[in-house]
Amino acid sequence: MKFTPVAVPTPETPNSVTRMMGWVLLALLPGTAVAIVLLGWGVLINVLLAVVAGLCAEALMLRIRRRPLRPFLSDGSVIVLAWIFGLCLPNLGPWWLPVFGSVFAVVVAKQLYGGLGFNPFNPAMVGYVVLLISFPEPMTRWGPAIDQGGAALNFWQSLNWSIGGVLPSGVGFDGLSIATPLDRVREQFTAGSNIHDATLSLFAGHSLSQAWNLWLSLAFLGGGLLLLWRGVIRWHIPLAMLVGVALMAGFLWWLDPNRFASPLFxxxxxxxxxxxxxxxxxxxxxxxxxxxxxxxxxxxxVLTVLIRNFGSYPDGVAFAVLLMNLCVPLIDYYTQPAVFGHKTRARR
Amino acid sequence: MSEPCAIGQAAFRFHGGIHPPECKDATRDRPIRDLPLQAKYVLPLQMHIGEAARPVVQVGDTVRRGQLLAQAADFVSASVHAPTSGLIAAMDEHPLPHPGGLSARAITLVADGADTPVEPLEPWPDYSQRSPLELRHRLREAGIVGLGGAVFPTAAKLATDGKTAVHTLVLNGAECEPFITCDDRLMRELPEEILDGARIILHLMGASRCLIGIEDNKPEAQHSLNQAACGDDRFTVVSVPTRYPAGGEKQLLKVLTGVEVPRGKRATHFGLLCLNVATVAAVYRAVVQGEPMIDRIVTVTGGGIVQPENFRVRIGTLMGAVVAAAGGYTVGTDRLLMGGPMMGFALLDDAVPVVKASNCLLALRPQDRPAEPPPAPCIRCSLCADACPADLLPQQLYWHARAKAFERAVDHHLFDCIECGVCTAVCPSHIPLVDYFRFAKTEVWAAEREKSKAHQAKQRFEFRNERLARIKAEREAALAKKRSALADKTPNAGVAQFEPNPVPQASADAAVEAARARAKARRALLEAEREQHPTAPEQEPPA
Known part of the structure; x- marks a missing residue:
């Protein structure tokens, strides 16, 4: 009897790229929900626009590159990319920010390098940094959902503002937008004044407008723990990054607590x-x-804190990630684990 | 041991590994049955690692069961014996169980049905009176090879460098691959054969203790061997947590003794020796009963088999006949593997013989195996690295193998890969990682062969140049001698040679003619040489 020889059927792999991406999306939900509650519908509009634009760009590029559409569109990687990118954008920004950034991230940072698995730089961060450098002003349009006067935009009003730049009567843009805590610290730092008040307000302030960063961080922490529990990510990078932030910020704070914010901040x-x-x-x-x-x-x-304190942009995570992306081949080469039987030998 | 005859617990663990569905229920309770005698047997000359055996019979010869058909041709080689009595019908290329469906030289034996045995080798129930050399020679004569899958000639494995004494024998009864139960059945049914075989090895190596590693999903086998070994305090049965690939030699040694044997070193360097339980049972038969290796136990299983069984199969039996004895294929069977789902390989045809490495025939229908989605790109999630029992970085190896950057792959310890298949099994992108690594290894081997060939060619070329130079020098020396002899005869001896000799006018023309002829002959010789070696200088590889 004849058979067709094929690769050996190893036991079922219940895991798949799609499943892993699904877990990431699920883990993003609490943070996204908190962001919508605290920062308004603009967050959701950003995410949706980014996802739709990203999927369209991916489909177009796959078509041009003569790659099958279905497996790549359905693996969820574009949605995760665009979602993460969308969450980085100012909640009161115009519609073309998520659309342009997402298309740039997918087309240039991902597909031009060969698509999923081949891009050396984090595409979401590439998209974000391109916007930050090209359109600095719209990228500062942050603000709480509920302004000091109690005004808030509903979904349609947010959409109107995003797409058409129209605010409901009686609501002014200045009343909505607000400097982020990092912006405030940066202003104080540049002015050379004591930053104590700015950092304190983050924790002492009772209003959401002041504490929204804290709540967001907690929600994303929850999602991150879910990913750790499901084995989608390992503990090494999050822990090392938080330790890096804490140590570098702690060092600067120890040097001059009046000029530099605390590690906790x-x-x-x-x-x-x-x-x-x-x-x-x-x-x-x-x-x-x-x-x-x-x-x-x-x-x-470490780079995040350095860029926050000494760079020209308020936050440094995106730049720090891209800079470290550059170093990955080198890091990987010199940190190969000792293989079986060679563990007692001197480490490379 | 605190109390006598207690089953030990493994004290160490190896990195990574997985626990795939065991799928052993279909055959774990099926006793070993002898497969009925067949009409035809096909015996490849190479069923082992090393040199192919050299045939000692000819087509048309009649042979008896156990008779030597082909002699081990080298230190690392194994003899082949007749599985039954009959006629040597052919000795030519025959398809082998091989992933590529390769053919190789094999002896075809047509059985006469009488199964007449040849006079056996002298049985040595008193093996303790025999020297290690004699015993190793017996194992070589009997064609004993490792039955765990590597089919390495056992006599060669038992040869040590003489520097380190082996103190511990490890018997591998882990049988970690899904579906396979041949070792399980052997341990349950014939524990004495295994223990006696182990005693022979203990004597041969001068070892003082024997650890028997058995996965904890085989409590009956653990119990059976423990019961049989009770009273001989050299033996300890050790329960090993069920985790693939606990039955890998290096992994089992790590789990039982904590020793990691690096690549390039043998277990004997560390005073350890690991043998499969079926191998030592064969050792027992060869030494005590004088029987060569002419059969092995084969598990025939999977959804594609009507009645899964454990058979004692004579080597050379065609696989189709083994499947037929197990009730044949079920409807829809479209895949036949030799070996388990992790390390086995798919066959093109079942008209290939059972060889010494054939521990399992696994037949599957589409519904018996998971869907096989096309591979997606590697996202470097490193689940493979987490699961790799050799602590490799399969994601990096894959990257380099795919890019054909084989040097980088070797740098990432490609040759430490034991091809257990764990990385392929856990990959969320369904990339056949092991296949890439096998491919990369073959490419590196091929390149090395090329290199040594080029080196030989270079040596040959340099030798030829040297030879030509030597001949030229000799010729010139002879010429110079002749000239000086001539010059001595002429009156103005001592005048510079390059001045035309003052010869009589009549002979001057003749001399010119002679010189012309010589030049012509030299040109012709040069031409001829250039034609013979048109590119000789270009062949020289860069130093």
Whole structure:
């Protein structure tokens, strides 16, 4: 009897890329929900626009590159990329920010390098940084959902503002937008004044407008723990990044507590937690060896604090991740684990 | 041991591994049955690692069961014996159980049905009176090879460098691959054969203790061997947690003794020796009963088999006949593997013989195996690295193998890969990682062969140049001698040779003619040489 020889059917692999991406999306939900509650519908609009634009760009590129559409569109990687990217954007920004950034991320940062698995740089961060450099003003349009006067935009009003730039009568843009805690600290730092008040307000302030960063960080921490529990990410990168942030910020704080914010402030503000669990852990662009992940995560943490304090942008996670992406081949090469039987030998 | 005859617990663990569905229920309680005598047997000359055996019979010869058909041709080689009595009908290329469906030289034996035995080798129930050399020679004569899958000639494995004494024999009864139960049945049914075989090895190696590693999903086998070994305090049965690939030699040694044997070193360097339980049972038969290796136990199983069984199968039996004895294929069977689902390989045809490595025939229908989605790109999730029992980085190896950057792959310890298939099994992108690594290894081997060939060619070329130079020098020396002899005869001896000799006018023309002829002959010789070796200088590889 004749048979067709094929690769050996190893036992069922219940895992798949799609399943792993599904877990990431699920883990993003609590943070996304909290962001919508605290920052308004603009967050959801950003995410949706980014996802739709990203999927369209991916489909177009796959068609041009003569690759099958279905397996790549359905693996969920574009949705995760665009979702993470969308969450980085200012909630009061215009519609073309998520659309342009997402298309740039998918087309240039991902597909031009060969698609999923081949991109050396985190595409979401590439998209974000391109926007930050090209359109600095719209990228600062942050604000709480409920302004000091109690005004809030509903979904349709948010959509109107995003697409058409029209606010409901009686609501002014200045009343909505607000400087982020990192912005405030940066202003104080530049002015050379004491930053104590700015950091204190983050914890002492009772209003959501002041504490939204804290709540967001907690929600993303929850999602990150879910990913750790499901084995989608490893502990190395998040822990090393948080330690890196804490140590670097702690060092500066110890040097001059009046000029530099406390480690705790740096841990809970901005994109620290989000970056530690969802951005720096991107398997494709981060280090792939256990010790390499520690180096990678620590580097991202240290660079984040340095860029926040001495760079020209308020937050540094995106730049830190991209800079460490550059170092990944080197890190991976020099942190190969000792193989079976060679463990007692001197480490490379 | 605190109490006598207690089953030990493994004290160490190896990195990674997985626990795939065991799928052993279909055959674990099926006793070993002898497969009925067949009409035809096909015996490949190479069923082992090493050199192919050299035939000692000819087509048309009649042979008896157990008679030597082909002699071990080298230190690492194994003899082949007749599985039954009959006629040597052919000695030519025959398809082998091989993933590529390769053919190789094999002896075809047509059975006469009488199954007449040849006079056996002298039985040595008093093996303790025999020297290690004699015993190793017996194992070589009997064609004993490792039955765990590697089919390495046992006599060669038992040869040590003489520096380190082997103190511990490890018997591998882990049988970690799903579906396979041949060792389980052997341990349950014939524990004495295994223990006696182990005693022979203990004597041969001068070892003082024997650890028997059995996965904890085989409590009956553990109990059976433990019962039989009770009273001989050299033996300890050790329960090993069921985790694939606990039955890998290096993994089992690690689990039982904590020793990691690196690549390039043998277990004997560490005073350890690991043999499969079926191998030592064959050792027992060869030494005590004088029987060569002419059969082995084969598990025939999977959803594609009507009545899964454990058979004692004579080597050379065609696989189709084994399947037929197990009730044949079920409807829809479209895949036949030799070996288990992790390390086995798919066959093109079942008209290939059972060889010494054939521990399992696994027949599957589409519904018996998972869907096989096309591979997706590697996302470097490193689940493979987490599961790799050799602590490799399969995701990096894959990257380099795919890019054909084989040097980088070797740098990432490609040759430490034991091809257990764990990485392929856990990959969320369903990439056949092991296939890439096998491919990369073959490519590296091929390149090395090329290199040594080029090196030989270079040596040959340099030798030829040297030879030509030597001949030229000799010729010139002879010429110079002749000239000086001539010059001595002429009156103005001592005048510079390059000046035309003052010869009589009549002979001058003749001399010119002669010189022309010589030049012509030299040109012709050069031409001829250039034609013979048109590219000789270009063949020289870069130093």
């Amino acid at each position: 740096h841990l809970v503000t901005g994109a620290t937690v989000f970056g530690a669990f969802f951005v720096a852990t991107d398997p494709v662009t981060s280090s792939t060896t256990p010790r390499g992940r520690l180096v990678f995560g620590f580097g991202v943490g």
